[in-house]
Amino acid sequence: MSRSLKKGPYVEERLLKKIAGKKPIETGVIKTWYRRSQISPEMVGFIFGVYNGKIHIDVLVTEEMVGHRLGEFSPTRKFTKHGGKMQKEIETKAKEAEINAAKSAKEAVAAPAKK
Numbered sequence: 001m002s003r004s005l006k007k008g009p010y011v012e013e014r015l016l017k018k019i020a021g022k023k024p025i026e027t028g029v030i031k032t033w034y035r036r037s038q039i040s041p042e043m044v045g046f047i048f049g050v051y052n053g054k055i056h057i058d059v060l061v062t063e064e065m066v067g068h069r070l071g072e073f074s075p076t077r078k079f080t081k082h083g084g085k086m087q088k089e090i091e092t093k094a095k096e097a098e099i100n101a102a103k104s105a106k107e108a109v110a111a112p113a114k115k
Contacts, residue, residue, distance in 0.1 A: 009067070012037040019046055031056050035071030050074035 003010060012034040019030065024045030031049040044063055049056030050070045057074040065073070081087065 009038040009040065010036065011040045015048075016040070016042065019043060029056070029058055032070065035069065035074065037070050039065045039068055039070060041066055052076045 012032075015030075015032060015034060015037055019027070019042060024047075027046065029047050029049045031051070033051045035050060039061055041063075043061045044066065046061055048059045048061065048070060050059050050073065051057075052074045053076050059070065059073045083090075
């Protein structure tokens with residue numbers, strides 16, 4: 001559910017104070033725990049270290065991000081691949097095929113050079 005238009009966007013005041021009067025190039029990473037804060041146009045160009053529960057993930061704010069929340073760009077869960085033993089076998093076969101193709105291409109290039 002979105003926030004009411006009459007209330008306006010929720011932007012944490014402390015974040016605005018940290019970037020007030022500063023240039024994005026001169027400031028380093030601004031650490032923050034305010035994942036719920038929306039990105040305002042004043043924040044464009046700054047790098048925020050958004051906390052995901054374990055570490056601060058660096059987020060470079062661009063114009064396309066305005067209106068979104070900071071937390072959207074700092075995932076809290078780590079994705080592990082689907083599959084298992086079968087998937088691992090498929091990946092190793094694909095990698096071997098890629099290596100063999102590279103070797104045969106290298107040999108094909110080297111063979112005409114020897115003649």
